[in-house]
Amino acid sequence: MFIIVVGGGKLGTYLARALLEAHHEVVVVEKIERKAQALAQNLNAEIAQVGDGCDPLVLEEAGAARADVVIADTGDDEDNLAICLVTKKRFAKPRTIARVNNPKNKQIFEELGIDSVVSGTEIVMNMVAQEVERAPH
């Protein structure tokens, strides 16, 4: 599959690595040039593109028209929503996956038609809660 990841932070880097290892074609769009360079170095692959992934023209340049999936994984929910809305509106093909940082936004994103919404905070919270339950009293 061809996958565009918007947001080249820690999560974006690990995600891109995992996707590359699974033999997917990957482009990471990252706003900050320094981060994009670090990402290319870390992964030893020229897959980073510098630009604002909320901008339809940047997404187009990244190849969104032929992408199977666009993943919005930045640290700002409003940016992730904009990335997915722009993708849905302008490019018919890709499925949209958004990370939400504030778990309250999960329902909102789903209401607005984002295909998959992942709340990292919620997942970690549940796991920690489970561990607490399991701990010997």
Add this chain to the structure above:
Amino acid sequence: MKYLIVGCGRVGATLAKRLARGGHDVTVVDEVSSAFKRLGRDFPGKLVLGTGIDVDVLCRAGVEQADGFASCTQGDNRNIMAALIAKHHFKVKTVVARIYDPLRAAMYRDFGVLTICPTRVGAHLMANALLQESYRKLPYERNDVEVVEFVVSDAVAGRTVDEITTSGKTRVSVVVRDDESLIPPNDLRLRAGDRVVMVVAPEAEAEVRKLTAPAMAAR
């Protein structure tokens, strides 16, 4: 009416004061308390500290009772997100968002939110001021209708408002004559140099353009 404004910058504060002056019930949301200073001491509305993209903050600000919602923070993404929450989650009737990027402002209109693009409006007004053309489009935030202003040419002078109107396609709203705006009756006879403001269906625009002489400068 009850209005909720997210973002108390220059636009948000001016809008809030204006609505409050009109006797409306206004609530303003901003993340930074010092932003509320822009409203002045005598602002009668309610102030809520918090981010406009949080459903709980919006609830505290009374979004469920709001008749209208405006988001005008510094960020386009924030504005569209707050606006979409208001429109689709809380079902606020009228929702408007400021979007600086013209491309996205047009795109987001399909999501049921009115968008105002200051970039487009500002550039338009400045171009109009610089060019002083005899025919120009006025800024209007819709794609399916144009508002144009043109100077009546010698060739058109003498015809009535009715005679230059195509029913269902064009309508004259204002005739500016000798620096006075007239809401024209249908039988008003146009004079050379009158400035006519007309609402035009896009497909009729080419015809309307012929009503003005290209070389004539607007005054």
